[in-house]
Amino acid sequence: MGKEAFIDSAEQHILHTYNRNQIVLERGEGVYLYDTDGCKYLDFAAGIAVQALGYGNKEYNDALKQQIDKLIHTSNLYYNAPIIEAAGKVCQASGLDRVFFTNSGTEAIEGALKAAKKYAYEKDGCTDHEIIAMEHSFHGRTMGALSVTGNAHYREPFEPLPGIVKFAEYNNLDSVKALVNEKTCAIIMETVQGEGGIYPAEKEFLSGIKKICEENDILLILDEIQCGMGRTGAMFAWQNYGIKPDIMTCAKALGCGVPVGAFVVTQKVADASLKPGDHGTTYGGNPFVGAAVSKVFDIFEEKNLVAHVKEISAYLEEQLDKLVEEYDLVAARRGMGLMQGLELSVPVGEVSSKALEHGLIVITAGSNVLRFVPPLVIEKEHVDEMVEKLKKAFGECR
Numbered sequence: 001m002g003k004e005a006f007i008d009s010a011e012q013h014i015l016h017t018y019n020r021n022q023i024v025l026e027r028g029e030g031v032y033l034y035d036t037d038g039c040k041y042l043d044f045a046a047g048i049a050v051q052a053l054g055y056g057n058k059e060y061n062d063a064l065k066q067q068i069d070k071l072i073h074t075s076n077l078y079y080n081a082p083i084i085e086a087a088g089k090v091c092q093a094s095g096l097d098r099v100f101f102t103n104s105g106t107e108a109i110e111g112a113l114k115a116a117k118k119y120a121y122e123k124d125g126c127t128d129h130e131i132i133a134m135e136h137s138f139h140g141r142t143m144g145a146l147s148v149t150g151n152a153h154y155r156e157p158f159e160p161l162p163g164i165v166k167f168a169e170y171n172n173l174d175s176v177k178a179l180v181n182e183k184t185c186a187i188i189m190e191t192v193q194g195e196g197g198i199y200p201a202e203k204e205f206l207s208g209i210k211k212i213c214e215e216n217d218i219l220l221i222l223d224e225i226q227c228g229m230g231r232t233g234a235m236f237a238w239q240n241y242g243i244k245p246d247i248m249t250c251a252k253a254l255g256c257g258v259p260v261g262a263f264v265v266t267q268k269v270a271d272a273s274l275k276p277g278d279h280g281t282t283y284g285g286n287p288f289v290g291a292a293v294s295k296v297f298d299i300f301e302e303k304n305l306v307a308h309v310k311e312i313s314a315y316l317e318e319q320l321d322k323l324v325e326e327y328d329l330v331a332a333r334r335g336m337g338l339m340q341g342l343e344l345s346v347p348v349g350e351v352s353s354k355a356l357e358h359g360l361i362v363i364t365a366g367s368n369v370l371r372f373v374p375p376l377v378i379e380k381e382h383v384d385e386m387v388e389k390l391k392k393a394f395g396e397c398r
């Protein structure tokens, strides 16, 4: 089938919930993708911050192939070795104590919210607890995750959404304080807001929230689904802040391409929240994803990827800052590590489309931000190539 035939068939049979770019991707190698016409693309999106290792990592691929031949799925009624190893590595890397594996990010959020609600319920037996979330947040598309997502466009058609959720302004501690009361059971936020436009939490904001949580026995849920797994130059973004959440959610790069997420809790939360029968999943944490997660942590360590991110992201920031200086249409740069955004004064969708024509994959965030979330394995030469291609796109969008 040629490209047109693929796209025609897709538009006949796949529910139209995405306006997709008009290319059919076929294979990947390193930090490049190739479409069915043989065109090559430098990938600065990584499947939305998923492909941290890039494409075709032999060690990772071999581990998955071997696991497929051994055992793919068992259900959670039995133990399996790969996921036990994976859980140990998540706990080791985070300093948190207990993991529940899910199949996606949004499910990790659902689990985190259930854990927080159960924790509060165990204390007072009440069911009217409140959650504080942030404006312009994104936590996923299922009903519970939508309930804490601060974006009217995503929420409105699906209301009423579960729970009592109040929205504070990100990086405005007073706006959070104004919402705290004796019914507040959790504060949920992204350590670095992704979809909302790449906004890192300010240090005083996050430490202020941590203090509120400690003083009132409110659980701090940090959504690390996009900013976690080394992307910000620490294994988890909150490790840059010298604080620790009570619950953390992971997904995206956790399995580097296999569908897996997790919510991870402290022993305090584990002891007083979800008990046998309170939560479950058929697929979640099967041996196949276990092998993937476990291997991902091994490769991160072998390659010293987090240190690499620190180094290469300094170079990326430098080059992006030059664009801010050189181009009137680039208003500002924001971000942390290899999670960067350029705020533009021209339509960002147009820029990313033009970039694609020049063989560069970049995505958008919010209404006016160009988002850079490349594979963590990029090198300087890839940053240079990206800038060169992006300049061509800018030239056509002035």
Ligand SMILES: *Cc1c(COP(=O)(O)O)cnc(C)c1O
Residues within 6 Å of the ligand: 104, 105, 106, 107, 109, 138, 139, 140, 141, 190, 194, 195, 223, 224, 225, 226, 227, 251, 252
């Ligand atoms: C992508 C994302 C989610 C949702 O993850 P899915 O796997 O798409 O369900 C939740 N939170 C954040 C911060 C994300 O970036």
